[in-house]
Amino acid sequence: MAPQERVRRLSADERARARTQELPDLIAEDLVLLLCGINPGLGSAAVGHHFANPGNRLWPALHRAGFTPRAFSGPEEHELLALGIGITSLVGRPTARASELSSAELQAGGRDLRARVRRLRPAWLAVLGIGAYRVAFDAPDAIIGPQDTLIGSTRVWVLPNPSGLNAHYPPRALAAEFTRLREAMALPAQPAD
Template sequence: MTTPSRKPTKAELAAAVTKTVPDLLAPDLRVLFCGINPGLYTSAVGHHFARPGNRFWPALHGAGFTPRLFSPWDEHELLPLGYGITNMVERTTAAAAELTAAEYVEGGQRLRRVVAQYRPRVVAFMGIGAYRTAFGRPKATLGLQPDALGDTALWTLPSPSGLNANHQLGDLIALLRELRLWVEASF
């Protein structure tokens, strides 16, 4: 697992609010993981799900998506495995609670364009609330959704943020494993 040489400074974290994190995309991905939006730490270092305590990388490995525990600095190793990463909202915030419903809806429109261009088989939303707001599905539950974006299936999961106390690492691993097994059986 690759790790950064140092943590960002307070000044770098403060300046990160003006940055975005580039999407990790390729045509015909098996799964496109869609985060809510980049946090300050993630934008400061320029890698997805980078804040210490975020459970995305351990959950991804625990569910069998990666052959070893990746770090955010290994994110490009996902592409050869058929996986990519984007965010619902590109704007960096200290907390997702700072986002407006309009930003989620706009992010959903952007995601539709990304899906039309890159044609992933599944978009896995790493934050069910973002999906509910962006796509006007307030009663959506975790898992496979009845809607699709063209031929792209939609799957919702809890946010892997360490701030999400509703789902522990074991829960995330089990839910991601369910997604992986469904993808393997379906495609």
């Protein structure tokens, strides 16, 4: 999706329907990396693709960090699987903002995520959002970067939330954090298309 494209605002009916939509995980066994968002946004739930809002900075961060050969968009998410990358969510319930989630939902999501990771066995899990990670994993002192915890044999890393609402990490800083993860994984950068 071109950067200048605008997202059509959802109608009240579309927002209501999106709140009840399930957004399936983009997963496979033995991934190199499983990206874990906090929960689907209403726009993503409405169109059925993860990180579908062009204002979300996940796709450019993945590209700038060398994980992908170009900046994908939500509808191209399936192309990640060929690169050994999957996407899941900590909490499945779509909301307009992650702040609508309760601590109990995040904690239950953390338990469910750990079970999925044990079943799927990705080499690395990257949770996209430090605040949600702290609650879901009962790790109030966690910081961005590698975590001491393992889930089975899966290493855990926390990245900043790529939402455009996260003013603490402008695009360049966000890409730098994603690059730190790729380098820690010892993955070569994808050649640009």
